[in-house]
Amino acid sequence: MMRAPPLRHVFATSVKEAAHLLATDPRAMILAGGTDVVPNLKRRQFAPSLLVSVKRVDALRAIRAVAGGGLSIGAGVSLSDLAVDARFAKAARALRSATAQVATPHIRNVATLGGNLCLDTRCTYYDQNLEWRQAIGYCMKAPKSSGGVALRDKEDCICWVAPQSPKCKAVSSTDSAPALIALGASVVLESKDGERTLPLRELYADDGMAFLTKRGDEILREVVLPADFQHWTSTYWKLRRRDSFDFPVLGVGAALKLGSGGTITDARIALGGVLSAPILVPESATLVGKTLTDDAITAFAELAAKHAKPLDNTDLEFPWRKRVTKVFVANALKELRGDDRASMGRLAERAVVG
Ligand SMILES: Cc1cc2nc3c(=O)[nH]c(=O)nc-3n(C[C@H](O)[C@H](O)[C@H](O)COP(=O)(O)OP(=O)(O)OC[C@H]3O[C@@H](n4cnc5c(N)ncnc54)[C@H](O)[C@@H]3O)c2cc1C
Ligand code: SF4
Missing domain, CATH: 3.30.390.50 (CO dehydrogenase flavoprotein, C-terminal domain)
Incomplete structure (x- = not known):
């Protein structure tokens, strides 16, 4: 059985507290439902110095109407809740359908929307345990120099999928992102420096290593559906x-x-x-x-x-x-x-x- 390494783990009680913890430790990482983080810890793809759990941040689990129209969905709302929410039954059926098809019922009960949108990219040569990856000489996304831990910046190591490629080609595998991009959603990111809003599609970059444009100290706080989403x-x-x-x-x-x-x-x-x-x-x-x-x-x-x-x-x-x-x-x-x-x-x- 693969086990996660010993880790420091704290429960934040507010977005501000979580943002402060991320700002003070560049190797700290958010833990939401943990359904992606924990397997990646066990396979030694992630090696954070601190896990900042947002499970006890009530504000992240709210779905509320936005002044002027639209709907805000907290990043901590579970996929199970989204998959049955009547507010998404008609116009936003893409979201219901996408979240209903993620993983299994048990996983959807703990998995969150924020975790789904920030899901690590996937690849046959990367989603393996440390020994397997060591045996093939690692790869660009998680090279030998980092001990097989995923990096954002390229180092001199091969990509087994596209050996001539200057970029890692690991695949974006989140179900909710294409559904929400079609729905015209935007995301609100919060850090200790304040907050910013950007169209969801701009959260992503076509690079298997640096696949998110958000900074490591930014928390995805909420997803906002536009004012006219009911007319789609x-x-x-x-x-x-x-x-x-x-x-x-x-x-x-x-x-x-x-x-x-x-x-x-x-x-x-x-x-x-x-x-x-x-x-x-x-x-x-x-x-x-x-x-x-x-x-x-x-x-x-x-x-x-x-x-x-x-x-x-x-x-x-x-x-x-x-x-x-x-x-x-x-x-x-x-x-x-x-x-x-x-x-x-x-x-x-x-x-x-x-
Ligand atoms: C067997 C299995 C099958 C799966 N099948 C699917 C599938 O079909 N489709 C699919 O899309 N996914 C699938 N997944 C992946 C995963 O379960 C989901 O993507 C899930 O939604 C991740 O959410 P989480 O809350 O558990 O995230 P976590 O594992 O807690 O976090 C995932 C990533 O997001 C970051 N993060 C989480 N919340 C925030 C936040 N608020 N702000 C900033 N960063 C944040 C974490 O630091 C981490 O990098 C599967 C997983 C397993 C184990
Ligand atoms: S696409 Fe290439 S560099 Fe990226 S994870 Fe797969 S083998 Fe590694």
Whole structure:
């Protein structure tokens, strides 16, 4: 059995206290549900000097209306709670569906939204125990020089997936991020220097090592859905090997605002699991002014799939995952058009929950 090393562990009782602890110790790390941190400690991918638990910070577990419209979701809200919350049943169904498909019921009961958004990137050559990684000579994300601990800055060590690549290609595997990017969410980060708000998509960088743009001393405090989110319609499609539980190897978040006669007045389509960052498909706005005809859907799905660049470092054949991107984007749009999922083939039965 793998065990976590002995560690200092404190419970913060407020965001301010947690921010102070992070500011005074650059090797301190936030512990939320621990469902990613603890396995990574056991595999010696993380070696923090201090774990700052935010489990007792009540303010992080609130969901509240924002003045002027919109909804704020505390970073400490559990995925189980999000997956059944009636406020997300219609317009924000992408969020309900994405959170309902993370891991297992036991994990979702303790896993938090903040932890899901800050989830470490994944790779076959990295998500292994220390001895396994030592045997292959480590890799760029967690090199020998650090004793196999994940770094943010590149050192001279090979990437086994793309040996010529200057960047680590570990995969962003969070389910909630593509759903929330499609919903137009922003995030509020707090540190001892104050707070700042940025669009969720800007929290990420396409780099398997430095995959978050936030500083190490910043806490993700809340996620904010925009004032008009109730006027949208949305969905989330997930590709994974096992239906019972598995990380996404493709996630498609799709949200549309529809006008009279089904004309699209705004659109956001996001992809996860196919790069080191979840992305908003840059051509999303080309859907505006169109109706969801088969031709428009096919043309957009082709554009979107060009941005999927899966590699051979996670589950399922990567050329096939790229091809499925096109199918899933098209199916997500067809679902938002009102098509019956049963008409979309076998994969459709498994890809959507909620
Ligand atoms: C068997 C198994 C299956 C899984 N399947 C999936 C899956 O299908 N889809 C999926 O998306 N994930 C999956 N996960 C990963 C994980 O369970 C989830 O992503 C979960 O939501 C992480 O949340 P947490 O609260 O446990 O985070 P933690 O493990 O506590 O933290 C994760 C990271 O986020 C940071 N962090 C946490 N909260 C904050 C905050 N408020 N501010 C700043 N940083 C913060 C931590 O420092 C850490 O780096 C799986 C995990 C396991 C063990
Ligand atoms: S993509 Fe390359 S550098 Fe990154 S974790 Fe995998 S093998 Fe290591």
